[in-house]
Amino acid sequence: MKTKRALFISFEGIDGSGKSTQVKMLYHYLLNEGYVVHLFREPGGTSISEKIRSILLDKNNVEMTPIAEVLLYFASRNQLLHEKVLPALERGEIVLMDRYVDSSRAYQGVGRALGARPLNYLTKFATYDRKPELTILVDLPLETAEDRLSEKNLDRFESESMQFKRKVRSGYLNLAKKEPSRYLVVDGRASPDDLFRQIKLRVQELLD
Numbered sequence: 001m002k003t004k005r006a007l008f009i010s011f012e013g014i015d016g017s018g019k020s021t022q023v024k025m026l027y028h029y030l031l032n033e034g035y036v037v038h039l040f041r042e043p044g045g046t047s048i049s050e051k052i053r054s055i056l057l058d059k060n061n062v063e064m065t066p067i068a069e070v071l072l073y074f075a076s077r078n079q080l081l082h083e084k085v086l087p088a089l090e091r092g093e094i095v096l097m098d099r100y101v102d103s104s105r106a107y108q109g110v111g112r113a114l115g116a117r118p119l120n121y122l123t124k125f126a127t128y129d130r131k132p133e134l135t136i137l138v139d140l141p142l143e144t145a146e147d148r149l150s151e152k153n154l155d156r157f158e159s160e161s162m163q164f165k166r167k168v169r170s171g172y173l174n175l176a177k178k179e180p181s182r183y184l185v186v187d188g189r190a191s192p193d194d195l196f197r198q199i200k201l202r203v204q205e206l207l208d
């Protein structure tokens with residue numbers, strides 16, 4: 001097993017952007033290369049976090065306030081950090097996240113209009129400002145993402161209005177503009193193999 005150095009990478013994008021496909025490809029690639037690598041999806045990843053996930057995604061929870069929502073995301077995240085992510089990074093392993101703090105910034109901060117201040121505070125309080133070294137944003141026009149989701153049984157966020165999704169997408173693009181060195185933005189209209197080639201190149205640079 002290769003245990004070169006800890007590496008923390010997150011994948012972000014609107015629902016249906018193709019990020020889960022990419023994070024899984026990277027996971028299997030790194031495993032094959034002999035690295036110790038973990039893949040977590042948010043919300044979830046621990047038994048408490050999975051319970052919180054089912055509350056958050058339940059389509060019947062229409063009365064949930066934006067503040068209750070953001071606190072639940074950070075509660076799930078803090079539990080996952082303590083149980084799994086921080087110990088793995090301390091052991092010098094690779095952690096891949098299918099969504100992390102930037103999801104809360106884009107969906108709750110921008111989509112739900114909570115603003116940057118509470119998100120900055122919660123990020124410090126509940127994640128100790130532990131940022132990924134690299135965040136891959138798979139950007140995709142809303143209409144293309146809608147087409148990809150149309151076959152699925154949609155959850156609470158996937159059923160949101162186009163206006164909400166538009167805000168989330170532009171929220172992500174603004175975050176990437178503010179921190180260009182942490183972000184790799186890829187065009188999700190490319191084929192899975194094409195996207196993976198771009199992502200692998202950047203990850204390889206970090207590992208070398």
Ligand code: ADP
Pocket residue numbers: 013014015016017018019020021022148149188189190191192195
């Ligand atoms: P997300 O995790 O961002 O919601 P997924 O990776 O689950 O997205 O992909 C959503 C759907 O789009 C799936 O049916 C998947 O097979 C398909 N898909 C994923 N990546 C691509 C791509 N690059 N081009 C076309 N379709 C894709």
Ligand code: TYD
Pocket residue numbers: 014015016020041042043057073098099100101103104105107108155157158
């Ligand atoms: P999931 O089915 O995992 O979506 P995807 O496959 O697109 O990643 O559902 C997670 C949903 O939760 C997704 O719609 C985005 C939303 N979300 C937030 O609103 N804030 C957050 O902090 C996180 C992590 C997710």
